[in-house]
Amino acid sequence: MNIAADAVYKPSDDVVAREIEGEIIIVPLVAGIGDMEDELFTLNDTGKAIWDKLDGQRSLADVVTELSPEFEAEDGAIERDVLGLVAELVQRKMLVAV
C-alpha cells in the first residue's frame, strides 16, 4: 500500500480509541474490523506516539517533523514508522484519509 507523505489521516468513525492505564486500546465499533469477542487492539509505544498526532489536521510529513525532536532515531526511521503504522491502520480500517 502506498501512503503519501503529504496525505492527512484521522481515526475512522468505525473504531473507538481509548487510553487506559497508559495503553491505547482500539475498540472496533462496526462489523468487519474485529468481530470476535474478547479481542481488542493495542498499539506499541511507537504506534502510541504517532496515533496521538493523526488528528485529521496534520499531514504525515508534519507528524514526522514533530516527532523527530522527541526521538533519537537514525535518518528515515521515523518516517518509516509513521508510514508503516498508517499503512497498517488503513488496512485494518482504523484510519481514513481526510
Next chain:
Amino acid sequence: MSYVTRRKLGEQPLWQHGQPLLGRLDIELTERCDNDCVHCCICLPEHDEAARRREMSTAQVQAVLTEAAALGALAVRFTGGEPLIRDDFEELYLFARRLGLKVMLFTNARGVTPRIADLLARVPPLELVEVSVYGMSGRTYDGASRRRGSYDEFRRGVELLLERGVRFVVKGALLPGLAGEVAEFEEWAATLPAMDKPPGYSMFFDLRGRRDCGGSAAEPPAAGCDFERRNETIRRVRLSPADGVRFLSRDRERYLKDMREFCSKFMRPPGDTLFSCGAGHGACVDAYGAVQACLPLRAPDTVVSLRDEPGSLRYALTEAFPRLREARATNPEYLRRCAVCFLKGLCEQCPAKSWAESGTLDTPVEYLCEVAHEQARDLGLLEPGESAWQIEDWKGRVERI
C-alpha cells in the same frame, strides 16, 4: 514489524503499567421481564408501572456508563429482568459501544426483533450474547416462564440471531421441564456456532433477592407482599442436593478430574471474614441506581446510591466496598459452622444468599450446606453422618481425592 497487536483478553496480559479501577460494570437495566419464571429471584411483571417509574432514566444509565468507561472498564453487562424490554435499549446499547465498551447482553431472546438482530450484527457487542433457555418445547418452556407463546418467541429470537450471524451461547435453567430434555437441549446447543463446550446450567436457585413477591399474577400475595409464598415455589423447583450432585457428576471422569484440581486450590475454612469472594472488587448497578458489590447482594446497608452524587462508582470501589469487605461474621451459628468449614470452596454460602434467605449476612443457608455436604460425601471428603466443620484434619481429607 507490526505496530498493532490483536489481543485476546484472558490469554495475553493487556496492562503493562497497572490495572484500571474497574474491569467490567454489570447493570440490571430493569427488574421487569416478559417472562414470569417460576424460579426467578428478581423478576417483576413487564408492565409494572411503579417499577418502571423508579428505574434509572436513559440519561442516568448513560452517566454511569460514562463513569465506568472513565474508570477504565472495557465491558458492560446488560442484564435484568429482561434488558430488551426497555424502550431505550437500542440507545443505551449504542451509547455503550460508542464509549468503546464491549457489551455482554443477557437475554431470554424473546424480544430479539429483526431490528435488534440487525443492530447486533451491524454494531457487534464484541462479547457473546447469552441466552437463557427454560425448555425445549412449548409445554416445558411456557410452563416455566408462565407466559403462553413465550417458547415460540424465544425460538424466533434465536433464529434471527442465527440468520444475522450474531454470536451467542445458551445456558439452561434446570427446571423440571428442561431436566427431562437435557439431551435434546445439548444436541441443539452443539449446533450453535459459538458453543464450543456444553451449556452451563443454573440449578440451585436463589430465593427472592429483594425478599419481595415480585408481583407475580400467578402467585398473588395473600396480604401485602407475601414473598414467602413466592420463595416456596422456588424451593419446590430447586433440585434436591442428591439430584444436583448426580447431574453435576454425570460425566464422572471429567467431573472427578475437575474437582480434584478445584479442591486442591479452593478448599479451606474461610474464618469469620464474610467476603472471601470477589464481591466489591467490581461494581454492579441495579435498575434503580444502587451500586452493589455483586449482583445478588441487595441488602440495603451494603449498597451505595448512584443518585447521591457524581463519582459514586469511584466512591463505591475505593471507599465503601473496601470497608464492606472487612465485615466479619458475628452470628454464633455461622462462627460454629461456616467459619471453620473446609467445604467453603464447594459451598455457595455467601452474604447475598444469606440475606435473601434470612435477612442477615451471616446466617448459614441450610440448602446450600446440604448441597455442599452431598457433594463432599460423593467425592469421598466426608463419611456419612459427618459434618465438615467438625473435621480437624481437613487437609488430609482434601489430599485423599
